[in-house]
Amino acid sequence: MDPHHTDPLFARVYTQPGEQPARGPSSLQLAAGRIAQISALSDLPASARHHLALPALANAHDHGRGLRTLAFGAQDQALETWLTELAYEPRVDPYLRAVVAFARMVESGICAANHCHNTQDGRQLLAEAEAVSRAARDVGIRIAFAVPFAGRNSVVYGPLEPLLKQLPATDHARVHAMRRPSRSLQENMQLVEQIAALEHEFFSVQYGPVGPQWLDDGALLAIAQASAADGRRVHMHLFETRPQRDWADAHYKHGLIQHLDSIGLLSPRLTIAHAVWLSLDECRLLAERGVTVSANLSSNMRLRSGVPAWRNYLDAGLKFGIGLDGMSCDDDEDMLRELRLAWRHLGTQCSANEFSLADLFEAACVTGRYSITGADGGGRIAAGAPADFIVLDTQRLYSDVLDPARSDELNLILARASKRDIARVVIAGRTVAQDGRCVTVDLPALEARLLEDARQAMLAAPVDAAAVSRLRDAVAHYYAHEALHCACGDSTAD
Ligand SMILES: [Zn+2]
Numbered sequence: 001m002d003p004h005h006t007d008p009l010f011a012r013v014y015t016q017p018g019e020q021p022a023r024g025p026s027s028l029q030l031a032a033g034r035i036a037q038i039s040a041l042s043d044l045p046a047s048a049r050h051h052l053a054l055p056a057l058a059n060a061h062d063h064g065r066g067l068r069t070l071a072f073g074a075q076d077q078a079l080e081t082w083l084t085e086l087a088y089e090p091r092v093d094p095y096l097r098a099v100v101a102f103a104r105m106v107e108s109g110i111c112a113a114n115h116c117h118n119t120q121d122g123r124q125l126l127a128e129a130e131a132v133s134r135a136a137r138d139v140g141i142r143i144a145f146a147v148p149f150a151g152r153n154s155v156v157y158g159p160l161e162p163l164l165k166q167l168p169a170t171d172h173a174r175v176h177a178m179r180r181p182s183r184s185l186q187e188n189m190q191l192v193e194q195i196a197a198l199e200h201e202f203f204s205v206q207y208g209p210v211g212p213q214w215l216d217d218g219a220l221l222a223i224a225q226a227s228a229a230d231g232r233r234v235h236m237h238l239f240e241t242r243p244q245r246d247w248a249d250a251h252y253k254h255g256l257i258q259h260l261d262s263i264g265l266l267s268p269r270l271t272i273a274h275a276v277w278l279s280l281d282e283c284r285l286l287a288e289r290g291v292t293v294s295a296n297l298s299s300n301m302r303l304r305s306g307v308p309a310w311r312n313y314l315d316a317g318l319k320f321g322i323g324l325d326g327m328s329c330d331d332d333e334d335m336l337r338e339l340r341l342a343w344r345h346l347g348t349q350c351s352a353n354e355f356s357l358a359d360l361f362e363a364a365c366v367t368g369r370y371s372i373t374g375a376d377g378g379g380r381i382a383a384g385a386p387a388d389f390i391v392l393d394t395q396r397l398y399s400d401v402l403d404p405a406r407s408d409e410l411n412l413i414l415a416r417a418s419k420r421d422i423a424r425v426v427i428a429g430r431t432v433a434q435d436g437r438c439v440t441v442d443l444p445a446l447e448a449r450l451l452e453d454a455r456q457a458m459l460a461a462p463v464d465a466a467a468v469s470r471l472r473d474a475v476a477h478y479y480a481h482e483a484l485h486c487a488c489g490d491s492t493a494d
Contacts, residue, residue, distance in 0.1 A: 009426070010044050011051035011391050015381045017365075017410055018358025028053065030387045033201075033428035037383055050395045051423060052409075055361070055379050056111035056388040057335045058368035060294035061235075061273040061323030064115040064132065064143075066100030066450050067092065068331055076327075079241050079303040080156070080479055084472045088465075090457035091120045094128040096450040098135035101326070101333075103438040103446065105141060108335045108419040111388040111427045112142035112372040114235055114271070114294065114323065116208055119148060122182025129195040133203040140432045140440045142388075144372040146208025146235040147195060149188050149215055149223060151181040155471075156478050157213045157247040166474035171467055185219045189226065196232075201428065204373070211237040212256055213247050217263070224265040233269045233374065235294075240274035241305045243479050257282040266291050271371040273323065274299075275313075276306040283309065283316035292319050292371045295363075297342050299325035310349045321368025334419045339364050343414050357410050387429040392421050 008027040015023065015038070025041040044051065067089060070076070074085035098115075105113055115132060119125050129145060136143035155178050156163050164172055183191070196205045207223045209215045227234050239245050239256075248256035257278075260266055268290030275293045278286070286293075295308040313320055322342055328334060329341055339360065346355050366379035378386040394409075397416045401407050425433035432440050 009053070009391070009424075010041065010048040011053040012044070013038060013053045013381055014055075014410075016358070017054055017361040018356055019361075022052065022409065026053075028381070028387075028389075030426075030429040033387055033430075035381060035383055035385050035387045038381070050393050050398075052392045052394050053381060053389050054392065054413075055365040055381055056390050056425060056427065057109045057339070057364050058321060058372055058379070059105060059110045059113040059324050059335060060271070060292075060321030060368035060371050061296055061325050062101070062105075062113050062115060063118050063326045064098045064101040064113070064135075065089070065118070065326050066097040066104075066447075067454055069326065070331060072454070076302040077304065078476075078479075079305055080243055081472050081476050082303055084155075084468060084475055086118075087468050088463055089120070090454040091461065092450060092453045092457055094120065094124075094131035095135055096446060096453055098132040099138060099441060100443065100446050100450050102135050102139040102141045102143065103441050103443040104333045105335075106139055106425050106427065106432045106440075107422070107436060107438050107443070108333050109390040109422050109425055110141065110335050111425070112144075112369050112378075114144045114146060114206075114273075114372050116146045116210075116235060116237075116273070117148055119182070125183065125191055126194055129191075130198055133195075133198040133200065136202040137200060138441050139438065140202060140427050140430055142202050142373055142427065144204050144206050144233065144235070145195065146206045147188060147192050148208045148210050149185070149219055150210045151185070151214070151219055152216050153213050153247075154179050154181075156475060157243060163474050163478050166477050167470055171470060174467060175471065185222060188219075189222070192226075192232070206233040206235050209234065209236045211240070211244070212260070213244050217259075220260070220265060221263045224263050224267075227269050228264060228267070231269070233271065233371070234265065234267075235271045235273065235371070238272040238275055239277040240300070241303075242277060245277040255282070257285060261285060261289065268292075271321075273325070274305065274308070275320075276300055276308055278309045278312055280312045280315055283312040283318045287316045287318040292321060292367060294323040294368065294371060295320045295342065296323045296325040296327070297345060298329040298338055299323075299327035301329070302327045307345065310346050310355075314350055314354055319367045320363055321371050322364050323368065332419075335364075336413075336417045336419060336421075340414055340417075357414065360414075388427050389425075390422050391424040391426075392417060393423040394421070396421055 008029045010027055013023045013026045025044040027039045027041055029037040073088040207227055209223050252259045266289035271292045271294055273294045300307055343360050369379045378388050381389050397412055398404055
């Protein structure tokens with residue numbers, strides 16, 4: 001079967017969910033990756049009787065790890081100690097790692113994702129990026145690859161000495177090695193250019209300053225200037241946790257957000273991931289500069305970070321998309337469940353007038369997408385727009401509804417739908433998932449290969465679990481007892 005549709009698809013259609021009522025039986029004609037025409041029909045064919053098309057979803061922040069963190073033994077806990085347990089991730093084929101993650105995403109209705117790349121080997125970034133670009137092309141998902149820039153405060157935000165005091169001397173060399181950046185700023189800037197040479201319809205490059213506590217001011221300035229010059233987007237973790245906020249407050253006299261503004265980093269090209277610990281004034285400034293937030297509610301709950309500052313976003317008019325961060329609530333990468341969770345949680349913070357279903361779909365389909373692809377007219381089902389949409393089979397959703405005419409359909413979808421209700425996912429006019437299965441790659445076979453690869457890697461290079469556990473405990477102690485060391489705001493030189 002040619003997955004590029006030349007025959008029309010049939011469904012009822014939400015062109016802009018919440019904003020426009022569903023159109024009745026329609027035919028969707030696609031051409032050259034775009035929606036060519038939407039025409040009304042008198043009825044749907046029997047095979048599409050329960051089909052309902054909606055714009056596809058965007059995953060505004062992720063890391064594209066095919067092996068889930070729980071699979072390799074990093075337990076859910078506070079971010080700072082969780083990071084130490086990422087050492088358990090076995091080094092696997094970077095293509096398998098990415099392709100499994102991307103195939104799972106499309107099965108959940110995601111057409112575009114921000115991929116904040118975590119290197120497995122800091123010296124192999126270009127090879128890893130090439131593998132990610134191939135995975136994006138093979139799956140047919142739109143990926144923005146954030147090139148990771150880091151350089152300070154690895155392991156803990158602040159000087160190492162108090163941490164080292166908690167560890168036997170035999171562990172110190174390992175911690176010092178973790179502290180050393182694997183690439184210079186200049187190398188990273190060159191890598192952005194080299195990785196940009198790999199760009200294609202489904203793969204683009206962004207600057208990825210990992211987070212202000214992990215990157216020195218000079219590098220942040222260089223990224224701000226480079227982005228202003230070449231127009232590339234920037235994607236950065238910001239104020240995910242309380243210790244990050246405390247560190248920034250101690251380190252920047254006039255405030256970190258003001259500082260980022262003064263160096264020109266705050267712009268419509270910037271996406272900030274998490275943004276949990278933002279004040280209203282900071283949200284106002286970010287909104288004024290056109291910055292986009294990626295809110296990652298499930299991840300924030302699993303990693304005990306807090307919850308997105310929804311109230312402040314709404315009051316400030318700060319735009320946000322929604323991301324899974326590889327840490328969905330049920331550990332199943334189900335974007336529709338994440339929407340449900342965000343919708344419910346937002347509902348506790350504001351009235352329906354302040355944030356409507358239309359706003360939710362705008363966040364999930366349009367704003368998140370903008371942070372990945374820039375403005376490309378996507379996120380809506382309209383003639384001329386990129387043909388990125390999902391088709392739900394609504395049979396299960398309505399199975400016990402006595403009078404469908406009395407049902408508010410979008411509310412029903414928000415309350416009940418999950419990826420198992422997705423009959424089809426179309427990206428750039430091509431069916432990438434059908435009846436819940438990715439059809440562009442063989443996900444079960446790739447998952448099996450990934451697990452085998454991971455098992456082999458664990459045998460070949462076993463992780464010193466006792467050392468990881470000692471470091472985990474020392475980091476926990478550091479933030480429980482030595483948090484004020486953050487105030488010294490140390491850098492790489494220890
Ligand atoms: Zn993240």
